[in-house]
Amino acid sequence: MKIVVLGLVGVGRIGVMHANNIAGLRDVLHRRGVDLQLRLTDVAADHARTIAAGLGAEFFPSAAAMLASGLDGLIIATGTATHPELIRAGVTAGIPVFCEKPVAMxxxxxxxxxxxxxxxxxxxxxxxxxxxxxxxxxxxxxxxAGELGWIHSLRAVTCDMAPPPVEFLATSGGLFRDCSVHDFDIVRWLTGREIVEVYAKGSNRGHPAIGGVGDVDTALALITLDDGTVGTVSASRYNGAGHDVRLEIQGSDNSVLVGLDDKTALVSAESGVSFPGGRPHQTFAERFDQAYRSEMAAFVELILGERSNPCTPEDAVAASVVADAAQESLATGAPVQVGVSVLS
Ligand SMILES: NC(=O)c1ccc[n+]([C@@H]2O[C@H](COP(=O)([O-])OP(=O)(O)OC[C@H]3O[C@@H](n4cnc5c(N)ncnc54)[C@H](O)[C@@H]3O)[C@@H](O)[C@H]2O)c1
Incomplete structure (x- = not known):
């Protein structure tokens, strides 16, 4: 039996979910001859001890102590400001690293x-x-496959049902860097094109504390791709209907809508239409349950040398370049040319 030891730093909102997903992978990997073990740490030691005990994982008092124990892979799920230091520590230890987005502030x-x-x-x-x-x-x-023809319009939407704690928002880098960065990444990944211009607007109609930490609760960016395609990327922290993440792609031959299912957080205004009729997703963890599980399985495959890296740091920073430009546009009120050339 091959042993794979994962070390997880940070068991807050997303770290707990990753820990549970790793525990859920154990059986399937065991059947493939892999014994998956989990070690974890968090500066909130009591909380981390409880999580570790519940999952049969081993608690460590610090990331350094956990790395020194000998790991096959490091998972970083701490706040964004700590990512650079922990990435460096994992790379220095010579092991594959999974780090939550973004790479840095x-x-x-x-x-x-x-x-x-x-x-x-x-x-x-x-x-x-x-x-x-x-x-x-x-x-x-x-x-x-060419089934959509050429794209004439893109509309990406990411809405939380309620804002995260204001302490998190204060260190998140802003709505475009924290939330819409996922849409900037997926537009690049899906189309294979670069976003060359953003023009952003935002508003604060919810709790004044969000404005107090320099963020907006709702924003929209008009984006232009390098082939002339135009689109919008919007986000809000106050979508009472549910957690709503969609991407509408309208093409010259056909159109698709990602995120349209029974749990979409929308009500049809048309008479006699009951779709979608399910309980809307409430959180990102529910909406992307399958994706988060597959992502962690992919990291184990990366450690085992069974696949290539599905999201490189260069890819992630390219999305952050767009997010930075959107934050700048929001602050200045003017369109901003996106400088992806900083990466070449
Ligand atoms: N991919 C996604 O969909 C997604 C969703 C949410 C958050 N995130 C990202 O995940 C990261 C964490 O977000 P969150 O909402 O879980 O934050 P959080 O504040 O809920 O959790 C962070 C945890 O890290 C711990 N921590 C902080 N510094 C530490 C250190 N040096 N050593 C050990 N533990 C430390 C904190 O005590 C806390 O428990 C952020 O970078 C965020 O951008 C990604």
């Missing part, structure tokens, strides 16, 4: 991390889980 802080990873031949997978969602995968397949 902004592009300027991400570029030295990219250099470090490249110079040390690090393997780092970034957590853009939509690349594993069956809907986005099918839309990409349809587009690449």
């Amino acid at each position: 902004n592009v300027a802080e991400s570029l030295p991390v990219l250099d470090f990873i490249r110079d040390n031949r690090g393997v780092v997978q970034i957590g853009h889980q939509r690349r594993f969602d069956v809907g986005y995968l099918e839309a990409r397949r349809a587009f690449l």
Whole structure:
């Protein structure tokens, strides 16, 4: 039996979910001759001990102690500001790293991390889980197969049902960097085109504390791709109907809508139409349950040398370049040309 030891740093909102998903992978990997073991740590030690005990994982008092124990892969699910230091620690230990998006607070802080990873031949997978969602995968397949023709309009939507804690928002980098960065990534991944211009507007009609930490609760960016395709990327923290993530792609031959199912957080205004009639998704964890599981399975396959990296740090930073430009446009009120050339 081959033993694979994963170390997870940070068991907050998303870290707990990854820990549960790793525990859920154990049986299937066991049948493939792999014994998957989990070690974890968090500065909130009591909380982490409880999570570890519930999952049969081993608690460590610090990331350094956990790395020193000998790991096969490191998973980083701490707040964004800590990502660069922990990525460097994982790469220095010579093991594959999975890090939640984004690589760092902004592009300027991400570029030295990219250099470090490249110079040390690090393997780092970034957590853009939509690349594993069956809907986005099918839309990409349809587009690449030519079934949509050429795209005339893109509309990406990411809405939380309620805002995360204001303490999280204060360190998140802003709505475009925290939320819409997923849409910027998926538009690049799906179309294979670069976003060359963004023009953003935002508003604060919810709790004043969000404006108090310099963020907006709702925003929209008009995007232009390098082939002239236009689209919108919008996000809100106040979508009472449910957690709503969609991508509408309208093409010259056909159109697809990712995220349209029985749990879509919308009510039809048409008479006699009861679809969608299910309980809408409430959280990102529900909406992307399958994608997060597949993403973690992919990281184990990456460790085992069975696949290539599904989301490189360069890809993730390219999306962050767009997010930074959108934050700049929001602040200045003017369209911003996107400088993806910083990565070349
Ligand atoms: N891919 C996605 O869909 C998605 C969704 C949510 C959050 N995220 C990303 O995940 C990251 C974490 O977000 P969250 O909402 O879970 O945050 P959170 O604040 O709920 O959790 C972070 C956890 O890390 C711990 N921590 C912080 N610094 C630490 C350190 N140096 N060592 C050990 N533990 C430490 C905290 O105590 C906390 O438990 C962020 O970068 C965020 O952008 C991604």
